[in-house]
Structure formats: C-alpha cells, structure tokens
Amino acid sequence: MFELAELRHPIVQAPMAGGPSTPELAVAVCEAGGLGFLAAGYKRAEAVRDEIETVRAATGRPFGVNVFVPTQEPADPAVVARYMERLKREAARLGAELGSPKFDDDDWERKLELLCAERPAVASFTFGCPSAETVERLRRADVAVWVTVTNRSEAVQASEAGADALVVQGTEAGGHRGGFADDERAAGLGLLAVLRLVAGAVSVPLIATGGIVDGAAVAAALCAGASAAQIGTALMLAPEAGTTAAQRAVLRDPIPTGLTRAFTGRLARGMLNRFQREHSADAPVAYPEVHHVTSPLRAAARRSGESDAFNLWAGQAHELAPELPAAAIVERFAADANATLRAVAARFAELADILQHISDYP
C-alpha cells in the first residue's frame, strides 16, 4: 500500500476537476518527486481510463485519482427551476442554452470498478465519505484510500470508515468545498485551525490543503501536523496545467475570492467576477443539477474568453502563484520549506539557549 514516506518531497498535487488538471501536470509532479493526481470528477470512466494510460506511459511513479462521492438526494425541482429562470438572461447574452438540471452520480460505480482494476497508488474522495465496504474493496486492490475532510467530525467518520489518510481542507482552498455536507458548516475552518482540531482526533496521516502557495506555507502545514501539503492554485500557471488563458491572465491580480454556489449549486471558492457577484445570493444548494444547468454557459464564456461569466476557481493566496514549470514549483517549494524550517528552528533554539544560559546564572 502506498505511503507518503515513499515520496521524495512531501508535496501532493491537488486534483482540479473541470480543466486545470491534466495527465501532463500529474506526470510532471510525479517525476519531480511529488504525488501527481488525476481529477476524475465530471468525466466518464472511459475518459479517466485514458488519462491513467497517458500517465502510465510517461512515468512509473505512484499517482492518485480523485473521485466525487455522489449527492444522496436530488434538490427540489422548483428551487432549481427558479434559479434557471434567473439565468435565462445570462444564456441569452452568451448565445447559449441552459443545460438540463439532471441528477446523476458522475459514473460512480464504473469509476470504482476502474480504480479496482487499474490500481492507482491512491484513490481520494471528495463530497462525502465512501462506505467502509467501498474503502475495503479499494484497499484489497492495493489502492490507498484518502478522504477529503473539512472538520473534526468528518475526520472521525472517515477514519472509522478505514481511510488510510485524510486530505484536510482549509477554507482558503480554491474550487469546491470538499466536505460531506453543503450546509452552514461548509464554509469551513482556516487550515491551521482544522489541522490542529483533526490532528488531535485521529491517528492517520494528514495532507494539508488550502491556500498553500509557497514553501514557507508548506513548512507551516507540516508544523501544524500534516505529513504533506497538497497544492492546487500554486500549479495553475504551470504550462502543464489546463488553466484557461482568461484565468491565467488574471490569476496573480489582487482580486478577492469568495464562496459561491452560483456556478454549480455547491459551495466553491472563486475569484469574484460579475457572474459570481450577481448570482451568489440566489444560488440554491443543488448539486449537481446547477452544475449541469450552467455547463453550456460556462463553456461559451470560456470559448469567448469572458472571465466575468465563468467560474475562476482559485485559493485565497492566488496572487502568489508562481509562473514556472510544475517540476520547478515542486522542487522550489520543498527546498524553501526545508530552509524555512531550519531557519525558524535555529532562531527558536538560539532563544531557548540564551534563556537556558540566563537561568544557569541566577
């Protein structure tokens, strides 16, 4: 079974479904000594299989695949219809049609079968806790199971379901909140706070994610109890990432981010743009229905480069995203984390030694 200690660097690539994640990005991170990830969300199992094959053709190193746990219950159709009514003028403006508000499971069962057959090093889960049976099924296939959690009770539940490690997501993270329920707690805890809360409650390794966009932040996450840091926004300007040109152009701008359900019906963090400002207050909890409704709109806006009309998922520290190849980012973050830890530990030890010296001479 894969363990984090096998990695050269304690750095994991965040799976970024919907565009930024590519097999090329995963390969580059793996080859640099981190753990690359494929994002299976929104894709059919066949497409995921193709991506796994692409990665395996390019690297022999371990990598992970992230899967969305299906929503339990459809949303109230009337609530979705009301939000669709509101979006009609957006559709007209973009010359697109609203999508159908279908409720689906994102090809869940076939993706599980694929993972058991293909056996990537890690299967990570977002939007819910896989059952103990699902966890055991993957582990029997030698696939380590990671679960994304955003608070202490989710961490305990995932640990009890048999997860090998937990991805602990702070509110700083870009994209969807990865916790189990899209409720009043979904906005989440700051990364430092949630790491300390979770570290005291479970004994499995933790992978910290949310707002980590340099080596000093990696060092901080390790001090706070993580065994590795998962970076997403930090890789969005890498040439290997599938980030749109429109988002690349603004990613380092000082634009605040906010949490919104406007694009998908599930809370996610994006750089504030016109669409997000205008529709966030009215967007319902209705994932994946709203995701399917807005999908043609977002595609049209991306095609025409209108960054005011599609989701600009990004973490809170997006202004610091480096413009470097993925391998250089992984290597730089690891080297800087190491240097930070040495420097801060030495400064603190020096202080402690002085104090010792003082107390020796009373």
Added chain:
Amino acid sequence: MFELAELRHPIVQAPMAGGPSTPELAVAVCEAGGLGFLAAGYKRAEAVRDEIETVRAATGRPFGVNVFVPTQEPADPAVVARYMERLKREAARLGAELGSPKFDDDDWERKLELLCAERPAVASFTFGCPSAETVERLRRADVAVWVTVTNRSEAVQASEAGADALVVQGTEAGGHRGGFADDERAAGLGLLAVLRLVAGAVSVPLIATGGIVDGAAVAAALCAGASAAQIGTALMLAPEAGTTAAQRAVLRDPIPTGLTRAFTGRLARGMLNRFQREHSADAPVAYPEVHHVTSPLRAAARRSGESDAFNLWAGQAHELAPELPAAAIVERFAADANATLRAVAARFAELADILQHISDYP
C-alpha cells in the same frame, strides 16, 4: 522603542475587549515572558488608566494597550431602527430595554492622550489605520505602534502610515474582524494565506493571530513569516481571564463558530447560538450603533447565564483551549512550538540527507 526580540517567548496576548481581558491576565502573560495586553475598547479613558496602573503595580515588564479606531460615518438611522424593531421581542423576553443607537468615537482622543502620557510599550489599533500623524505622535512618546490588518492592501497602508509592526488576523480569529472596512472582504483570509500575502508586501515584523490554540500552531505561524503569535481564545479558560461562567461551560464543546453582525453591527466570530442564528441574516453594518442597542440585552443575558442570548466570541479552534493558568499556557505553547520546530526540521533534514546520499551514488 519596544521590539519583539525583548520577549522571552514569541507570544502576545490578544486584547479581548468586552470581558475576557483583565489586568490580571495581562500581568500573568507578561510575567511568563509573553506580551500582555489591555483592551481599551468600550472603556472610558479613566478606566483604561486605572487598568494600566494595576498592571504597573504588579509587573515591570512591557505590555500593550489596544484601541478601537472610530468608525468614519454613522449608519443610516432607518436601517438601525428596522433592526431595533426586530430585537424588541428579545428585549421583552429578557426583561431589558434596548439601548440607544448612539454613534460615538469610543473616547478616541482622550485615549490617545492617555497613551502618550502613560507610554505603554505598545499601542495596537483595530478597526482602522491611525493616521501618520497619530502614529508619529505615539512613536515620539516611545510607544511602538501596531496595526491590525486582514489583507495585503491594509498591510501596505499601515506600513506606509509608519506602523512598527502589524497584527495579521486570519479569519479563524474570535471576536471582531479587525480590518479597516466592514465590507465584502471583511470575512477575511485564512491565517496562513494572509501571512504569506502580507509577508511578501511589507518589511515590518508580523504578529499572527487567529485560531492559534497550541504550540504546534505557534510554530506554524512562525514558519509562515510571523515574528510572534497572538493568542486570545487560548487564554479564555485561564483563571485570570474575565470569561463569563456561561461561556467557560461551553468553550470546549464542538459548537461551530460563525461570522455575524447580530450583536454589534460589525462582523465578528462567535460560537453559534440562538441569537446569532436568528438575527445574523438581518443585522446591518452599523457599528457602534448596534453595539449600544444590544448592550443592555447582552448584559441581562450574561447576568442570567443565558448563553443563547449573548455573544460567545471565540476563534475556530476553541475546542482546544487549555484549562490552565495563563503563565502555564504561555510556557507550554513556547516549549511545544520549539519541540515541533525541532522535530519537523529534523525529519525534513533527514529526508534531504537521504536524497543527497541517493544523488551522490548515481
């Protein structure tokens, strides 16, 4: 002029206006080798002078005083009146009268005069940036000026005004958001993210605050670029703190926190209770008017121990608050931070040495 390097431990007590801060708590933190703080907010200058005298009678060590920068413009009276209408049933239930929605400056000028005369080691500011003239006036009196900031642009502004250091507040923090404007950005950034953003933009020392409730979190904050950690919630169960019995009884319970304007008209983080759940959505941006309106209600609820009807300010990691005297908390956090830094640095260095070893034998 005071410098953080004078402290035995890189730990600063957060000023917690409205109850938890006491001269006894400040003294205990100072004597343990941290920097104690008095909270001048909501108090008349004379009361602050008395507290300064109490502290000076008990310790010769440096300490700080925190002051609220006045709101620039009164809120729309109609908006405040509408919210007051809503609160009438709360008042009736508690057998109290709503307070008068007065707009005041919290005795600003007289507090500045007091600080220039009394010369504490540090004057810290919350809710705004003091003018360059105010900063210079205090600095001429040998008072170091710290400004609370919550994002990069506030940090740049405070640095340009001449601040000696910045208190960088993450969204995890309990109590009021300390930034300059109560707008869409007030909810704020996670501590790690805001530290990294600010560290890259200014050259003054940073004090990290928000959700730091153990030594590992102190170590993390130092790695992320802080020169010291400011702890508030972590001290709320200390016997020296003025925390109400009702809040002490629930502080370690797994109750989520949320941001609200329900109690004061300014965004603040508290443990979710009935009052906060029922009124947050309707509470206007109207500080200090709403603070004065709810003041008698909160006092009545505190007297009767009704923790569902007054503000339970607390940071996101409140469940970890230690039940120890303040001095023991400061000493334990410093020792644990040091141990964490040593352990993580050693683990990382070991990994780096192994890699070096591997690359030496190709």
